[in-house]
Amino acid sequence: MSFLSRIMVLKSKAHFSAGGHNRPGGTQSSAFQGTVKKKSDQARSRVAIIIAGFSVVYCIIGGRLVQYGMASPEVVSSIMPADRLMASRPDILDRNGEVLATDIRTVSLYAEPHKIVDADEAVEMLATVLPDLDLKGTYKKLSSKSHFQWLRRQLTPKQQSQILALGIPGIGFRPEKRRFYPGGATAAHIVGYVNIDNRGVAGMEKFIDNQGLADLAAVGMTSDTPLEPVKLSIDVRVQAIVRDVVVNAVTNYKAKGAGAVVLDANTGEVLAMASAPDFDPNNPLEGAAEGWLNRMSNGTFEMGSTFKSFTTAMALDSGKVKLTDNFDARFPIRIGGFTIKDFHGKHRVLSVPEIFQYSSNIGTAKMADVVGIEAHKEFLTRLGLLTRMQTELPEVKTPTQPREWKKINSITISFGHGVSTTPLQTAVAGAALVNGGKLIEPTFLPRTQDQADEVAKVVIQEKTSADMRYLFEYNGVNGSGRNARVAGFDVGGKTGTADKVVNGRYDSKLNFNAFLAAFPMGNPRYIVLSFCDEPHSGEGGGTIASYTAAPMVRDIIRRAAPLLGVQPQFGDGGAALLQSY
Structure with missing residues (x-):
């Protein structure tokens, strides 16, 4: 049979078979349809099972994602969430817009110990860079079982690149802000500093945190979005001058400490305030021994004869004493086993201006x-000298005074012994004596x-303030303030020269020297207070205030007054001009 004949036979058989299935009620047709339906039902069941399986898997994945999204970030080995590591602090500026503190981006080195292959080798390699x-x-x-460990915070870009080149597995970097x-140290005690986690520890940095920044950080509401800068009242140019004078005073006068405002x-x-020794806020640990103490606001001292300014103002303001009155300063005062005498006694009756000029303890006590x-x-309470000063700096110490004021206490306090106050609040009270009587x-x-x-409080009469301006200028021209004249x-x-207490007794060889000044005395715009703690030398060989604290004020005013916009005046009423040919 030929190939073509075979094809024809097969086609006829197929036609016959198909025709048989189309017959109604055929047995073979029913069997075929049952088989097709069964296979169709099985296919549908399999597709439904697959769809249900995928649905369950996606539901599980979705549920876990929601769970992870709502869960708090896990903190291990003191690592902070990334948004807190990169949270911004506001820049701190001086009154002219110069930057005193700002954030810079940096990275910190961490390790995942469970991924470290050889801890010994990793340590040796890291030591070549660090x-x-x-x-x-x-x-x-590195050999612990934890999953995260900080190794070094705040690396330099060079250190990061060198460590990357080592190719140590399990070592990584996290971005931070520093x-x-x-x-540097120019305004250290005012600006303050932050800790390794960029949180304020001292100064205005801590003040900023206390205004709500720390609370926001605690609940994770800070971000890396730049914040509005905080502008301070200080002038960094004047601040640099004041710190330079203060640091030089410690060195030149061989003093324990010094300060000025x-x-x-x-x-x-x-406008400026410095205390020495100080520290560099970029590396505050180096100044931990002595530099952290802000002696201007967080140190209390017996201010010596500068307190005679307040005693004199009190007497004049009471109306019981006038500038023209006289007091007998011929003989020492003996009370309670103590003898009150003058350092440079004139042994005669002194007028009120002479008591101020010669710094008479006897006259002031009377x-x-x-x-x-x-x-x-x-x-003294009215002038804020016996209570804690209110200001933005967190570092403010409370003054000390006798529990019970007796006559001997009042006498010694009148010339600056028996009450300890901060130099800054002494300057603030001094401003009230010359600005018309307003304590600000x-x-x-x-x-x-x-x-x-709006915040000023009138504490003395305007006439009393005018009398005190006269006495300040009188003493500057004729008395102990001559070394501060510019x-x-x-x-x-x-x-003010106060003997310091050593083992419960006053030691005449150890002094705390201060000078309370104002300028220009015709219309005082600025108060300058300086102090020198335990100097062992001074100008002209002396160690009292007129040879140490007064020259400090002179050097500050001579350099800073032009920057403060104070025009020099010469001759009576400023009629004359200083000319150089």
């Missing part, structure tokens, strides 16, 4: 006695004259 690495401590971290202080007499703004003990205590709490933030008037700027003030 020579000061704690080898024993790092090995302990606080940078362009001026420049204060706007009419607004209470602090003026205080005229006013009385309770009135004396009330007056100090601020490290910009303040307008209107804002100052030609053209009419500087006046009052020195």
Whole structure:
């Protein structure tokens, strides 16, 4: 049979078979349809099972994603969430917009110990880049069973690239922000510093955190979005001058410490303030021994004869004493087993200006006695010298005073012994003596004259303030303030030399020297207070305030007054001009 014949036979058989299936009620047709339906039902069941399986898997995955999204971030081995590591702090600026503190981006080194192949080798390799690495401590971290360990915070870009080149498995970097202080130690005690986690520890950095930034960080509401800068009242140019003078005083006078402040007499703004020893806020640990103490606001001292300014103002303001009155200073005062005498006694009757000029302990004590003990205590409280000063800086110490004021206490306090206050609040009270009688709490933030008037408290009469301006200038020209005079700027003030207490007794060889000054005395705009703690030398060989603290004020005013916009005046009423040919 040919190939074509076979094809024809097969086609005829197929036609016959198909025709048979189409017959109604055929047995073979029913069997075929049952088989097709069964296979169709099986296919549908399999597709449904597959769809149900995928649905269950996707539901599980979705549920876990929701669970992870709502769960708190896991914190292991002190690692902070990434958003907190990169959270911004506001820049800190001086009154002219110069940057005092800002954030810079950096990275920190971490390890995942469970991925470390050889802890010994990893430590040795890291030590080639980080020579000061704690080898024993790092090995302990790398060989632990934890999943995360910090190894070094805030690396330099060079260190990061060198460690990357080592190719150590299990070692990585996390981005962070680091606080940078362009001026270094220039305004350390004012600006303060932050810890390794960029949280304020001292100064205005801590003040900023206390205004709500720390609370926001605690609940995770901070971000890396730049914040509005915080502008301070200080002038970094004047600040640099004040710190330079203070640091030089410690060195030149062989002193334990020194400090100074420049204060706007009419607004209470602090233009500059420095305390030495100090520290570099970029590396605060180096100054931990002595530098952290802000002696201007967080140290209390017996301010010596600068307190005679307040005693004199009290006597004049009471109306019981006038500038023309005289007091007998011929003989020492003996009370309670103590003898009160003058350092440079004139042994004669002295007028009020002479008592101020010669810094007579006897005359000052007698003026205080005229006013009385309770009135004396009330007056110093009114001037804020016996209570904790209110200002933005967190580092403020509370003054000390006798538990019970007796006559001997009032006498010694009248000339600056028996009460310890901070130098800054002494300057603030001094401003009230010359600005018309208004006590204005100090601020490290910009303040307008209107804002100052709102917070000012009148503590003495305007006439008393005018009398005190006269006495300050009189002492500046004729008395112990002569070493602080600067030609053209009419500087006046009052020195104070206080013996320090050693083992419960006053030691005449160890002094705390201070000078409270104002300028220009015709219309005082600025208060300058300086101090020198335990100097062992001074100008002209002396160690009292007129040879140490007064020259510090002179050097500050001579360099800073032009920057503060004070025009020098020469001759009576400024009629003359200083010319050089």
